[in-house]
Amino acid sequence: MAVASLAAPGGAAHSQDQSVPSASRHRTIVSLLARSGEMSVEALADHLDVSRETVRRDLARLEAEGRLRRFHGGARALGAAAPLPETEGPFAQRMTQNAGAKQAIARAAAALFEPDSSLFIDTGSTTIAFAEALALRPPLVAITNAPRIAATLAQHHGHKVFLIGGAYGADAGESLGPLALEQIGKFRADYAVLTIGGLDSGCVMDFDLQEAEVAKAMIERADRLVVLADHSKFDRRAVFEVAPLAQVDVIVTDLPPPGPLARAIADADVRLVVAGGGA
Secondary structure (H helix, E strand, O other), X not given: OOEOOOOOOXXXXXXXXXXXXXXXXXXXXXXXXXXXXXXXXXXXXXXXXOOHHHHHHHHHHHHHOOOOEEEOOEEEOOOOOOOOOOOOOOHHHHHHOOHHHHHHHHHHHHOOOOOOOEEEEOOOHHHHHHHHHHOOOOOOEEEEOXXXXXXXXXXXXXXXXXXXXXXXXXXXXXXXXXXXHHHXXXXXXXXXXXXXXXXXXXEEEEOOHHHHHHHHHHHHOEEEEEEEOOHHHEOOOOOEEEEEHHHOOEEEEOOOOOHHHHHHHHHOOOEEEEOOOEO
16 A cells, blocks of 8 residues: 555646547546546546546546436446435445445555554444454454444454444444443543544544544544545535544545645645555
8 A cells, every 4th residue: 555646736737638548538437436436526637637627528428428427526437326415324325335445445444453453443334344354354452332343353363342332323333322432431542443424624524413422532532543434525524523634643545535635634644545556
């Protein structure tokens, strides 16, 4: 893994618009969408190193050919579910969204931790994939509020697992509320590994108050914060702030963030790990 390089802003990208054959760009766009489900025009432009106008023309052509579907500000692969704006759907639905990207993130994130490290792990579709990848790694200590994550880790390689109790949230299968927060306070961990609802240049966020409270409690009791976020979380605003960007130590994602967000991440001295691109 390698830290993702940040594309330089300005007109340099535009100079390559005509040098890259459109057929090659089209194949790349379709491949990226097949992998990630959907992407914004800005993210595609940064990835391809071309102008947004070029991307919009490419998307119009590809939609006319029946190879993708456009939406305002981006495009998605054929058959990919459209997310609800500024909200999260049922957990079972989220488990199927960007599944390939989440698995890639999970594998990259699992490789970051040394044996015997201690990790808080919160509940989310990406952290479930992370637990499946982590289960195959050398033993460590996991503290989680998700019975599914606890069961996944407990079955393999001698991991030591602590399950946080509390009021049971049936949708995501998680422990929440005052009892969960009290129990989190009894632990100290090397890392808090969290999934999030949104990420912008200022902070990481969640859509659910109780889940945000659990995340904050884990951060308070951990030495370092690792955020797992696929590209759909970039520049997405959620309701409840979890932590300022400057408090994050590592972000593991599937695609490089768009330019302004990438610069904010770099300015905050956050390590960026792009799955498939290394660290």
